[in-house]
Amino acid sequence: MKIPINQERLAHTFVQLCEIDSPSRKEKGVSDYLRRTFHEQGAVSIVEDNSAQQTGSDCGNLIVSFPGNSPKQETIFFACHMDTVEPGSGVQVVQTGDIFTSRGDTVLGSDDKSGIAALIELIWILQENRIAHGPLELLFTTCEEIGLLGAKALDCTRLTAAYGYALDSTGIDRIITGAPAANKLKIEVHGLAAHAGLHPEQGISALCLTANAITNLRLGRLDEESTANFGIIHGGVATNIIPDHITIEGEVRSHSLQKLAAHTAEIQRTFQQVMEGCPFPPSLAPTALEHPCPSPFPPEQQNENETPALDFSPSVSINVQLEYPAMRLEMSDPVLARVKKAGINLGRTLEFQVAGGGSDANIFNSFGLPTAIIATGMDKVHTTDECLDLKDLIRLTELLVAITVA
Template identity: 25%
Template sequence: MDNFDINSITDFHVAERFMRYVQIDTESDPHATSFPSTEKQKDLSKLLVSELRQMGITDAHLDEYGYVYATIPSNVGQEVPVICFCSHVDTSPDCSGKDVKPLLHADYQGQDIALPDDPSVIIKFSEHPDLKHQLGHDIITASGTTLLGADDKAGIAEIMDATRLLMDYPEIKHGEIKLLFTPDEEVGQGVDHVDLKKLGAQFAYTIDGEKAGTIEDETFSADAVHIVIQGISVHPGFAKGKMVSALKVAADIIADLPKDSLSPETTAEAAGFIHPTEISGGVDKAEINFIIRDHNTSKLAEYETILHRIVENVVVHYPGVTYTFDVKEQYRNMKEVLDQYPAIMKVGLEAIKRAGLTPERRSIRGGTDGSRLSFMGLPCPNVFAGGHAFHGKMEWVSKQDMEKAVLTILHIANIWQEDAIGDKQG
């Protein structure tokens, strides 16, 4: 039994799970003051708890904040580090997640995919380079009016199917495994209320990445900047020499941002940016929200100084205008933590290799729950879930890539147990 071939498993249910899960609307809300930001996220979480209990996971439960906690018991006698697999239930508010109609395009052969509910939405082979690796695969998309929800219901489905297989195949040896499903990752507060003491894991893996075979140990570091501009409001019929429009000040600040650098549309790879995400208000008061990103944490202060200087240079031309400039830390580059625990990535890379893929170590131009979990004391890289073109109507995922993600999860669990035996014998 010790030589059981995990790759011989063929009874995957991951695609069917995924297509069920995406039909549950779990869109989060960046403007809400509640936690989770939308109650409907719990609709999926409750289903997950029910399914976990049906698998025999007796401690699976949903807490008051919308987190799902569960434990897969160890099936070996020796001590093994407790690991956790984590994914988020919410979908991005950038595109509707209501009434998702998942479609499976069997045996993909390189054609463009027009989505039936809006034929103008076309997933073009020429514009999605990863499609060239999908020939013969079964591609799942939405119908053209919503996002799909592969970010991160693919990860949810993969963890759930791996859990079923770990419970059904005692031949796969593993230590104690914790499961954590979080709300509100897409609005930056996914781990605000997580109870790590209750979770009880030493290391974790988010299953929230993109291309099959990839594992990410580096993210952006991130701050948010909130600028409030106070203008002078006067009836427009009597405004000469008196009115100062806060909205015009805000527009000038946006207009003075660098045109050929320091923006998402002009940077790639390790380069960071200053990005306005929202502007609102009127004559009396206007507000601008920015996100500041870079892999090098020390550069955030540099970018914030640049932005502050732009604001000051604009405001000086508008007598009587005042403003506030507030910076809030969002998350930090998880590599700063993960480099202290090389075994986590070693196991992840080896698991991907054993699943039959070529491992690729990547950095993310963004962040995951793992960014914050790492700095909270739970080191946590990000493993592929297989989705592509996140947050929009052209999102897609391969059934076969999701199955590879399930195998990768199984191998991660098994390798930690193998290494524990090796350490004891050594």
């Protein structure tokens, strides 16, 4: 199957997209660019939904429809997200041969603008070569990078497609058929503040309690289907105050809902056990109050009125939210059968894999819209070393054409 690709135009489109600032919640620049482009291409419908009210973005999700010219083919959809991670403002693309990078002080933005550029070129190819195809719906979401917020706020009844493809993964010629569910955890540990120099015995360090709990947890890869991580910690107000409040945030992922629940419960149980096993500070025990340790500081620097009550004990509050559900497709599903046929028509061997990350596709599948994930060639994403090979972008575009006409 020979597919004519305008390589210069494809590269130019990609560079233009990358150099439009679109951090999460500020995607309007890309949305406006897409509106102009698809209007020029003759889209029959360009609709922006009202998801911004829920996401806080400066624009909504964009749904673009193109009519088919082959009555035998059903409607399918392709999806990309418009936002990028930080540092993603002021991107200047550097092209060295076929390799695109940033100047090194920002991400490139190939996540997910490689997919967007390929979709724009797809429409040009279909029109210029009068290729027979079914109706197409193109979906561009906001706020994917900060919790799949645009996808979660989407009214899926706006789509008429039977199934579709999210263009959002590293590698090339790779199809993701399964992804884990994830629980987001926010844990707040409450201890007892005290002056770290005057009365350290009267404090209970929330930081030490948190560290004790984390030390007793299993983190990283838990089993062949599950992972856990804590990546954010906040707390403390000064170096001379024993911290009484620490907040940590993390996640548990698993392809098994049973394991997801079990690993999450293990974290909750461990923190509760640490709180219950914490003894009173020495200065709170009756004997300590009757025979306080002499202070090396003069009386005017001591405040005996700050002695806390005897009934204090540390506590923890744990908030668990399902960040996204798991997804799993079968090779017999039409969405995979179609892309497999496209690969055969191109003479390629596609890799069908289960991955460890979550994306908009998790949400679409939970809506009852079977969605496979297609790798776009993006590499070293979420870093300032991010790059994309033009040859991979061309291969992606060829695959999209083959899927459309399969």
